[in-house]
Amino acid sequence: MVPHLITALTGPINELEARVLDSMPAIERWFRLEWMEHTPPFYTSVDLRNAGFKLAPVDTNLFPGGFNNLTPEMLPLAVQAAMAAIEKICPEAKNLLLVPGAQVHNTFYLSNLQQLVRVFTQAGLNVRLGTLDESIKAPRPVALPDGSELVLEPLLRSRGRLGLKDFDPCTILLNNNLSAGVPRALQHLHEQYLLPPLHAGWSVRRKSRHCQSYEEVAKKFAKLLGMDPWLIHPITGPGGEVDLASGAGLDALQGHVDALLAKVRRKYKEYGINEKPFAVVKADSGTHGFAPLIVRDAKDLADPARRGRNHGQGEAATGPLALIVQEGVPTYERVNDAVAEPVVYMIDRYVVGGFYRIHAERGIDENLEAPGASYVPLAFAESHHLPRRGDKPGVSAPNRFYMYGVIGRLAMLAASYELEATDPDAEVYD
């Protein structure tokens, strides 16, 4: 059962919601026209932050986990979207090789894999799992929480193709974000469809590039709706190259943060928002052991103790690191007093579901995607597909979810622009 999202439905985001609802046919048509020109990523999840006065995507994941958090009611939509995606990419497909991430010791992640296997099997493919873990030399069954099991198999690489023993797939689907770089097994596969493409890998993507694309998308969309793009877009700028150990580049970073906070303050003033803005400093590429840093005042950056609060997962950063500075978007959605941020899931161009990521022990300005005992995924209660036009803004869960689906798709479209711009195999016409 899903508790009622009282506060999620009473925030001051209602004007945006009303505008999005009123413009629904125009919005859907706009997306249709965009998808005529651009190819959606194969699958995408987008983290949103709803500040009440604005709603913005803060993370666009092209190798989404967490499909296990979608409800059984959402699953048919995922299957249907997967059918549409396969039909477009490779209608003659028989076999799909799914390459999982490294988190296969995490039962939540295993449930995610199980869900993906289910979706693509039911879309009509033979699905098997091939692991990049070279220590696995023979098929290895892994137990699932529900008592069933998945089998991880060693990859077999031939000259031009990747497969498994007695399994030659036409399509390889990565659920591994390639944060450690592109392994050899995946390089130079020109005979098979590799989805997402290698340049979508976490170690290759630049957040600055994505944000640039998102800004472009947000401006187009805002023009369509006759509104200020800032309402759906977090201001983002460069942070320069910083060596956290030596402090080189910190002065410049402070300047970047100051400039960004000044812009945000102007916007807050324009909208009469009586809050203190904050910025988030992130590594431009991957994480490099650098967890996003919340900065309320550029001076804080001079204090190593405050910087020291930053302890990323994985190895620590060494040497100069390219950073970006982004307007922080607080999240004012609550489920039972816990801070919640919506996450939207898409397959091909279709929103297939979503949930709230809830973290009782985190603040409204903190990153909720972190380990924590109180992390609770909460599936959206009703379908984003069934907005109720005419309902008062802010009182209808489907209308709220529809709006989330729209903003999620904007971020997905930005990822599409981004992947086109960064495609190493793209033909360039000068």
Add this chain to the structure above:
Amino acid sequence: MVPHLITALTGPINELEARVLDSMPAIERWFRLEWMEHTPPFYTSVDLRNAGFKLAPVDTNLFPGGFNNLTPEMLPLAVQAAMAAIEKICPEAKNLLLVPGAQVHNTFYLSNLQQLVRVFTQAGLNVRLGTLDESIKAPRPVALPDGSELVLEPLLRSRGRLGLKDFDPCTILLNNNLSAGVPRALQHLHEQYLLPPLHAGWSVRRKSRHCQSYEEVAKKFAKLLGMDPWLIHPITGPGGEVDLASGAGLDALQGHVDALLAKVRRKYKEYGINEKPFAVVKADSGTHGFAPLIVRDAKDLADPARRGRNHGQGEAATGPLALIVQEGVPTYERVNDAVAEPVVYMIDRYVVGGFYRIHAERGIDENLEAPGASYVPLAFAESHHLPRRGDKPGVSAPNRFYMYGVIGRLAMLAASYELEATDPDAEVYD
């Protein structure tokens, strides 16, 4: 709530169900390849009859009503399928003109229209209703059971286009089966998409042509699964031209019925079915006031009293009528002791839901699509999209519904073949 379909899950159709489940990826791939070559009808509903020993489509409707009988859980699938359909046909579409059937005094039909308006609005179109009823000269609101209303507007025909006042649609969707022929307002519309095409009209289609296409499809499919096509195909043959008033052609019809019943008896013997086969005599085109006639013995046709039991809806047949003779498929599904037949709904190539048509007062060999106080639509309890491979045949509702969805899609594919073959604008390469 949906009662549990005990008997629907314990019939002897289980072997077919197991075979369909086992072949799921091959079946989905086969459909994908078929849809590369053929265009699915815009929307379709298919009536099935489950005899336990065979499962066959008995009516393929290209102007489906009854969308109101789909559950709210099924609606998102319909919206997503509608989005896919629009994107393919006319991505730049803004306005959709929906042309209803003549049954607008029936509240069930109005609820169907309301559901269609909802689906296509939520897929991102401005939807308005334009009526073929020439007595309607100004927008006429009609009340819906839920207290809301729909507005029927008079059509405005210009030289090349059809629309409403201040409403110029790029696509016209007919929910009117054109059983009275093609009205002038719909003729020669070459600038707009008219869906389904005029040659899908009920007065133009020939059941014999559809059955021929279905036979072709069923044979292909049966070959894929290595099974006898008869298990999913009702034997069908010509009935000749008969003048019911004068009796001319009756002898020949008796001969056709005899021949068909002999074929069915051989099949029954082959499969050890200890039942008396029956035939159904139908008008080849439309109904012409000729309701399907159940014939257990060709001699019955000589008896005007028995023939006289036939009283179709609408005007009675006059003059010679082209008839077809089809193997009768009894329906052995029951919901609370009432005879039930499954109806599958599709938009574009996607199954979006289904329900049982239940008629407590009708027999297992009778046509259930008839007025009756005990007519109850009963939505499928779970999604056809989520079959559970590994479950024992006959115990899983999703598996049963998946099988229905497959057979429904076979009939839809046959309609696609049929429409291609009968397209008056088709280019012919000799």
